[in-house]
Amino acid sequence: MGRQAITHDQLAQFETTFHGTLIRPDDGAYDDARAVWNGLIDKYPALVARCRGVADVVDAVTFARDLELPVSVRSGGHNVAGTAVCDDGLVVDLSEMRGVWVDPDARTARVQAGATWADVDRETQAFGLATPGGVVSATGVAGLTLGGGIGHLRRKHGLTCDNLASVELVTADGKFLTASADENEDLFWGLRGGGGNFGVVTTFEFDLHPVGPDVATCVVFYSSDRLAECLRAYREYVASAPEEISTLASAGAMPDEELFPADAVNERKIGIIGCYAGSIEDGERALAPLRELGEPIADVSGTIPYAELQQLFDEEYPDGMRYYWKSLYLDGLSNAAIDRIASWADVAPSPLSTVDVWQLGGAIARVDTEDSAFSGRHAPFLLGVEANWERPEDDDANLEWVRDCLDDMRQFSDGTVYLNFPGFFEEGEDMMETTFGPAYERLVALKDEYDPTNVFSRNQNVAPSGGALNDGETRHSARNDGGSDRE
Template identity: 80%
Template structure:
């Protein structure tokens, strides 16, 4: 969508009818408002429309469409690809729409699209309830849910999108709609895993489950020299793990002077972490084998509040650090795959980077693949390759490491990816077609119906048929 100067009178008219703040480049709060979590992202939108409610979202979408502006939608601003902000266009900023309402009897929560998982957990845990969220509490609810949502309760209760019961959204035409199994069911199918392609979701209704307030957790670190042994044992463990167990491994240097003895701070390590969605006593027994694979160099396992476990990794992903992540669904954890994971861990250019293996299956795999757009139910594991570093001069080395690792690891995968760990958007249409397979054409049909001009293109984009990408194919590099 071509960018152009916005007529001042039109902007003034927009501001007059808008209840939230309309932030321009000359406003003192502009730089803070355009900043997102990933320090690699440095975009300068023409306007930021900080919405207070659905009426503001409708106004912002209509203004963008009528003025042919590129649109970015900001929820939590935590997406690694930086799609919450854009150059020259309009940011529909939902960050002040953070309300969470819980009905403990019905075990339902209604969540506005600017909320984070910390906001949700705070309210739901007051009643000993939770819905599957992410692995970092500062992550936005909206982006995680629309991309599927792989978190700490996944094997027992499924993906975040599996626990979605309805959404409210504003379509590209500026119309308000509700989607559920009973209303606009085709749209509800696409929302669950198809990303932000079909509208601006303003609110979510989630099913809740009894969780916590205390849960049994595992967080154990082994020497990197035992990585092959640990990954083999992990493979065997998850093959027969209890349904309540959801775990992952993280391999890297992970330098932390507070956690490790001085002589181990700069050494490669492998961590195994997870929690048990059930009784603490059962959880301690179920997780115990993960703590006994070898002699740990540190073991922080134990019982803790669920909210504390949800925040365990927050400090490892601070605002403003530089991030470049990619993912692949793995068809198994073969001896060759383990060897290559070890290799890529050892040559990571940043000590803050990790190569992660997420246990999947369980409740994720029990949902019929045709029931939602989410494309990863077939895989037993997800590989996450996270480059995390601090200085711009190290950008090229870290990005190259991630790309080379993924190119190598595709031999153990069908090439499909988890859309919430996509890297930037340079892969384009081929990545989406590979990930969704035959489902892709159904998503295109849905895109044609709800966003035929590709107003919502800054996402893991599904381009409508018969039209070029509205953003001209521009991708972050």
């Protein structure tokens, strides 16, 4: 299919009201405008509408809807599935809407949808405050929040979406709405974990908590020869860990020449990463057992600024590298599951890839499904399978490794997934119905009300009941050698 034809007159009319920047395929800025974080994604939109404010967003949505153009929404452009851009359609680009305003007395922050977590942390930490974000500072606030938001503060202060006080958005019919616990309550429920299905969010309001400026951290690595043993000890530790502690166990080579001895750089290893959302002294004591699981290859644990912790993984996930991630919520961390994790980590085709186990529970588990759409609160752990590689010729091996690993690990899961680690939809996959269970019909009802023609379908999609199905953008999110990749 060729690019959607937008006539000269249609574009000229759009330009009379749009105050942002319109970027066309023949503009010099086009390739940069269509590029996203994941180098596996290679989309060619008909037009990128870089918005300055809400009025521009209304105009862009109206323009695309009237012309029946495919629509994607870009904030940080960091979604691993590449949903920020689409072929032959219009990109509603919010990347220049990055304002963050903190009210330190009310402990709230208003955040525009184009902001990244680095933007938020910079402003909130000036007052010794934070809201739970992700673990890579370049991640966009919007996508992470709408999909849930699992970060370093999750067990003490909950998910990112749990800390939403209100949301402002533009719906498919061009209306501007506010959703909160007191206004458009059902929509607010769906926006807290239901993804970007119901409109273009322009501003988030978050509750803030006292955090930092310094936090106690654990960042320790052991040889993969002891991977299963370390994971069993980790399982015992987290079973009684206080809610102030949120940890992640990551298995892979992680070849960092500055961090590891020369003879260990390319060897498989297991890293235990975590932080303590409380006093430094209590945190150091509480995290100490994780540093004593054996003789470490490297241990850089200690007290660091919270903003620095938020940037700890940034260099591991550069723009333009190739990424394919999937996830499963695990029923537990049995010995059999641990053995399979160790086995899959050992055969990863890329030394940059990892198999990760995220500790959940705590504040996450105390929110009922009636209070937010987010699924997965029941699970004690999240399994993340991350293929990260550099060369296009290695695509097939890495995609196959992730898919095979997930197929194997489903025996330890009910099949539900974390929306922010979706990979791409596979043909015939019922990811959304499986993940949301009985709540899925409530999401469909919201879709019927706010987007009955599925204008916002380039996402982890909830299709309306009227049959306006996703046309395949999320099933065909990468283009290699001129064609669509297998998703």
